[in-house]
Amino acid sequence: MTDKTATMSFRESWPEWLLSRPKTVVAVSLLVASVVAMADYATGDPIPLLVCYLPSVMLIAWVTRISYGFMLAAVCCCGWLLDDLLMIDEQPFSEGEVWTASIHGVFFTVVLTMLMRLRIAQANERRLARTDGLTGLHNPKAFRELAELEIARSARTGRPVSVAFLDCDNFKMVNDTLGHLEGDRLLAAIAERMQQVVRKIDMPARMGGDEFAILLPETSEQEARVLIERLRTELNERMQQDGWPVTFSIGVAVYASAPESVDALIQGADVLMYEVKTGAKDAVAFRLVA
Numbered sequence: 001m002t003d004k005t006a007t008m009s010f011r012e013s014w015p016e017w018l019l020s021r022p023k024t025v026v027a028v029s030l031l032v033a034s035v036v037a038m039a040d041y042a043t044g045d046p047i048p049l050l051v052c053y054l055p056s057v058m059l060i061a062w063v064t065r066i067s068y069g070f071m072l073a074a075v076c077c078c079g080w081l082l083d084d085l086l087m088i089d090e091q092p093f094s095e096g097e098v099w100t101a102s103i104h105g106v107f108f109t110v111v112l113t114m115l116m117r118l119r120i121a122q123a124n125e126r127r128l129a130r131t132d133g134l135t136g137l138h139n140p141k142a143f144r145e146l147a148e149l150e151i152a153r154s155a156r157t158g159r160p161v162s163v164a165f166l167d168c169d170n171f172k173m174v175n176d177t178l179g180h181l182e183g184d185r186l187l188a189a190i191a192e193r194m195q196q197v198v199r200k201i202d203m204p205a206r207m208g209g210d211e212f213a214i215l216l217p218e219t220s221e222q223e224a225r226v227l228i229e230r231l232r233t234e235l236n237e238r239m240q241q242d243g244w245p246v247t248f249s250i251g252v253a254v255y256a257s258a259p260e261s262v263d264a265l266i267q268g269a270d271v272l273m274y275e276v277k278t279g280a281k282d283a284v285a286f287r288l289v290a
Helices: 003-019 022-043 050-063 066-085 095-129 140-157 171-178 180-198 221-241 262-277
Strands: 159-168 203-207 211-217 249-253 283-289
Touching: 003 050, 003 066, 022 050, 050 066, 050 095, 050 140, 066 095, 066 180, 095 159, 140 159, 140 203, 140 211, 140 262, 159 221, 159 262, 171 180, 171 221, 180 211, 221 249, 221 262, 221 283, 249 262, 262 283
Parallel strands: 249 283
Antiparallel strands: 159 211, 159 249, 203 211
16 A cells, blocks of 8 residues: 555544544543643633644544534633633733633634534535445445444354345336336335335345345344245335336345355355346245355
């Protein structure tokens, strides 16, 4: 990896790195704010250090809630006036100091508002990068990331993991005779019914074109059979509602122990699905992989 690539990778990943360590970030931020407060008190009013609280305020707002960032900003601005309010330094309380604290409060508000918009935009970008635009399901990238995590958990717990691959039979006929818009509506209907049937722990995805996949965590062969048969029944009923001449070729691989890689996990179900596709179609093939 070149230095330029490494720099770009860090710029893209540091927000997630911070979000993955909220307790550490909060502790460090509060420590830094405390050090700034002591330095501010030691230097006195001639050298206001209010702006030095900004990194702590921004970090806490980023990893927790924006409201917490506003709270810390208010505490910092009020704390800067605390010595005068308590007459600790025996200097007269001045309107200029209130004005300085108020200006910094407005500054913090503007910065936190911009940070809030940035966080919302980043969350939307992250969601779009992991979501199929047509169906709202996970896209292949997100599916592979989730599968990698599930393989690691399966290896740790010794629990089985299953994956199903689904292909739409005669989908090209729908596109050719009814148009691509109708084909898109069909795919969206499949995704909607799929989300209704699968469990909360399951991870459905559109892998491209008319192919779908479902990651089934901690699912045995018997459990997978019950779920997939129910899904197939529901999908066939949905196709009949709109008169779509589509059936489904499905391959389900059940891994009693964690597979070696995501590619190995996917390949098992993909091969089974194509065996059904090149055969009679409109069927389900199961295989238990030891």
